[in-house]
Amino acid sequence: MVAVASLGLLGCGSEKDTPANKDPVATTAAPRDAGAVAIDAAAPARKVFLHGAGRCGECHEKMFDEWETSAHARAATSPLFKAASASAHETTCARCHTPLAADAPKDMITTEGVTCDVCHTLREPKPAKTGAGFRLAIDDMVKFGPRCNLDDHYFHRMGCSPEHQQAELCGSCHWWEPRGVPVFTEYADWKAGPAAAANQPCQDCHMPKEKAPLAVGAPVRTGVPHHGMLGLAADLRAxxxxxxxxxxxxxxxxxxxxxxxxxxxxxxxxxxxxxxxxxxxxxxxxxxxxxxxxxxxxxxxxxxxxxxxxxxxxxxxxxxxxxxxxxxxxxxxxxxxxxxxxxxxxxxxxxxxxxxxxxxxxxxxxxxxxxxxxxxxxxxxxxxxxxxxxxxxxxxxxxxxxxxxxxxxxxxxxx
Ligand code: HEC
Ligand code: HEC
Ligand code: HEC
Ligand code: HEC
Ligand code: HEC
The missing domain is CATH 2.60.40 (Immunoglobulin-like)
Structure with a gap:
């Protein structure tokens, strides 16, 4: 289960409908104390809102448990990646494997690789041969997801992102042709193939949907995507x-x-x-x-x-x-x-x-x-x-x- 590091906040979905949380002042003000990390020497005025996956998992238990078993959770730590990046001597690897490394404290999110706060702050995904065409909106406590009708929560506000159901979100990392050499081409291959023509984005196969609550204590909803990336039973490869x-x-x-x-x-x-x-x-x-x-x-x-x-x-x-x-x-x-x-x-x-x-x-x-x-x-x-x-x-x-x-x-x- 989730490693709980209590940051002094109360439970999860259960409080979300109390009048205090519905109050617009409370929703915008609360996140400022919500365990966000203030960084840093170079730009003292800048404040970023980042949390480890364990914190998200306190409420989003299902997503955490699935993500934890996925390759995304090992993007910074898999033995293959560590050996490869040591051999490559390149800083470009971080752009996709540890996109938050420059903004997060070393001991926290860096080791989590492609963590919740990478994908759920990801904006303007633009797949390209040059790779990593996206921006991370970490200057505010808004988490972007596919639904556009959710009430804001005291912990974070809800960002409406139809891009989360499109292949371009994935393609912004899953396409890279450095020096003209095709390295990661899943997006380009998909785009040129029958799945794109049939309007079947990556998420259709890699994030199959279930009925579940989005957060502990929140109502059960349909169409909730699995975060393991290899199917409900991790059997996609078979x-x-x-x-x-x-x-x-x-x-x-x-x-x-x-x-x-x-x-x-x-x-x-x-x-x-x-x-x-x-x-x-x-x-x-x-x-x-x-x-x-x-x-x-x-x-x-x-x-x-x-x-x-x-x-x-x-x-x-x-x-x-x-x-x-x-x-x-x-x-x-x-x-x-x-x-x-x-x-x-x-x-x-x-x-x-x-x-x-x-x-x-x-x-x-x-x-x-x-x-x-x-x-x-x-x-x-x-x-x-x-x-x-x-x-x-x-x-x-x-x-x-x-x-x-x-x-x-x-x-x-x-x-
Ligand atoms: C544009 C984004 C991007 C960049 C830049 C990038 N990678 Fe990756 N990397 C990926 C993606 C996407 C995968 C997943 C592909 C897969 O699972 O086969 C991956 C997977 C890997 C893997 C397999 C890891 C494993 O545990 O199986 C290795 C090794 C790797 N990359 C090495 C590197 C190195 C070394 C660099 C820097 C020289 C680098 N990558 C730069 C996107 C990137
Ligand atoms: C204190 C509880 C709590 C924590 C911690 C929390 N969330 Fe949420 N989150 C919620 C609730 C409640 C909802 C809405 C559930 C509903 O209405 O069905 C939600 C919804 C979401 C959505 C859906 C947004 C949409 O518009 O589709 C995303 C994405 C999300 N959270 C990401 C995160 C991430 C990433 C973290 C960690 C940085 C996080 N959450 C931490 C309670 C929490
Ligand atoms: C921020 C960059 C980034 C984004 C966005 C991203 N990925 Fe990945 N993905 C990676 C990296 C890096 C790896 C390789 C991790 C490792 O093995 O070290 C990876 C690995 C994978 C794997 C390999 C799984 C396995 O177990 O071998 C799949 C499948 C995958 N991603 C699918 C997706 C899908 C689908 C999306 C969109 C919903 C997506 N990715 C979005 C960077 C990204
Ligand atoms: C029609 C279903 C389908 C669609 C659409 C799809 N995939 Fe896959 N994907 C699979 C299957 C099946 C596998 C397992 C076979 C394999 O490993 O090549 C897989 C494997 C992968 C892997 C693992 C590669 C490896 O061998 O480690 C990555 C990464 C990946 N997909 C990314 C993507 C991305 C990114 C998209 C969208 C641009 C996408 N997929 C679209 C079915 C799909
Ligand atoms: C590789 C990118 C990626 C990572 C990492 C990731 N997510 Fe997601 N998440 C998505 C995408 C894409 C969707 C929407 C997929 C769809 O609906 O087809 C989504 C949907 C969600 C939703 C909304 C579900 C719904 O039905 O509206 C929540 C909540 C969520 N993620 C939480 C998390 C949490 C918590 C973590 C970390 C433990 C996490 N995500 C890690 C890509 C990611």
Missing amino acids: RALGLAVSVKDEAGTLAVTVALTNAGAGHFVPSGLPERRVVVVARVVDPAGAELAVERRSLGRVLVDAKGAEVPFWRAIKVGSDSRIAPGATWSETFSFTPPGAGVVEIEVLYRSASETLTRELALPEVESERMTGAKVPFGGPGTGGRAKLPKTVTVKPPVAKKRPAKQGPAKQGK
Whole structure:
């Protein structure tokens, strides 16, 4: 749950309808004492209104619990980012990973990366190749969100921002092509693809809606967005790809054709960091399960230096190769095996958070690896037909969206 650092304010939604809080004087005056941070040496007159996510979470428990598990909460602290930014020696990284670093006390919001007060003060999002086209309205105690009919609260006033339901809000960080090298292109890819044409912004897939109160003690509302960014059950990655595996017997050789279709994403798969990889592992095992042969193919965008060698994006000058799968498109390749007798073809499709080259370069001990999809096709001895007659095709559709894990249960009802 929420780490409660009491700053002397009372509860959450429960007081919001008392006459004192309805009083316009009280609503504008109260935030000035509401734990806002006064900064600083360079501009002594400037006052900024920033809070750690834990403070927001005292009232917005649901959003906090979801955000805490998201990559946004780790934007400043993930081992991969820390190693990368140390290697890159660039200050530009902070613009998207710790946008509040210049304004917030070091021990507070900086470590929270893309925290509540980044997105909920974010104004005028303008996605561009140059990246980070936005302004943060931190000079006032207004929190911007998608609803335009909420009553102000004593803790913060409500800002009306239809942009919060538009792809441009996300695109202001999720697009960056420094020195002409495409690094983060989710927004540009989305914009050029079928999801944008169908009016389906990032939030449709990444922030699915539920019925819940916006704040503890506030009324239950519909259309409340999940803040985990990978679906209600964090299963978006497992819903990205459709798979078809065809196994043929060609004169004693098994020809295994693997077709992967990007059925679920509004952009290329993999996307995001250029070093993300989708790894297709094709394995043949004997009837007892012992591995007879294995082959791998790695899909992704490979950025290279002047000599054509794969290098991390901050040293790259151009794209060397690109085998990402466009939305709706299918990637297909055939593997050949010559097993001695009957067995099973096992296909596993994995998401790898960093390529082997980057992992080695940054001396990372291990990277996140996740199963996206897979299939098993039993076959008889080559040339014999056997227990499973060839040719044979197994198709795995992307699973439907899962509900949130039962453990967390439905949100508490407000009065
Ligand atoms: C003391 C309680 C409290 C705290 C702390 C709090 N909020 Fe709120 N917030 C509310 C209430 C109450 C609502 C309105 C709920 C309703 O009417 O359904 C709200 C609404 C919102 C909205 C919706 C605005 C809109 O127009 O759509 C956003 C966004 C928001 N808060 C962000 C934040 C952020 C960011 C923080 C931390 C800096 C924060 N809140 C801290 C009580 C709080
Ligand atoms: C202020 C910049 C910023 C904004 C605005 C922003 N993001 Fe992000 N996002 C990031 C950064 C930085 C990361 C990488 C964090 C990490 O892994 O270190 C990230 C990571 C992600 C991930 C990866 C999730 C995972 O678990 O790997 C998704 C999905 C995502 N963002 C979606 C969105 C969506 C949807 C929006 C708009 C509603 C959005 N982002 C707005 C900066 C931003
Ligand atoms: C990466 C950006 C991002 C971060 C970080 C983020 N939010 Fe949000 N939040 C959004 C967007 C976008 C919406 C509106 C999405 C929609 O309606 O489709 C939203 C909606 C909300 C709402 C209003 C929900 C409604 O139904 O009106 C509240 C309250 C809220 N966020 C609180 C928080 C709190 C508290 C945190 C930190 C724990 C947080 N948010 C972190 C982007 C963000
Ligand atoms: C039609 C649904 C859909 C839309 C629209 C969509 N996404 Fe995604 N997104 C997905 C799926 C499915 C995945 C998981 C597959 C993957 O990792 O590539 C994903 C993955 C991601 C990732 C993680 C990349 C990685 O591999 O770590 C980021 C970042 C992201 N999306 C950002 C965005 C942004 C920004 C937008 C809007 C400009 C957007 N997405 C629009 C479905 C969608
Ligand atoms: C214009 C905004 C922007 C800038 C500038 C930026 N990033 Fe990012 N970064 C992102 C986004 C958005 C993601 C999420 C993509 C994803 O999840 O694959 C991300 C993800 C990452 C990741 C993956 C983190 C993880 O934990 O998986 C690394 C590493 C990274 N960035 C390194 C850097 C470095 C190093 C710099 C500076 C040289 C930098 N970034 C500058 C927006 C930015």
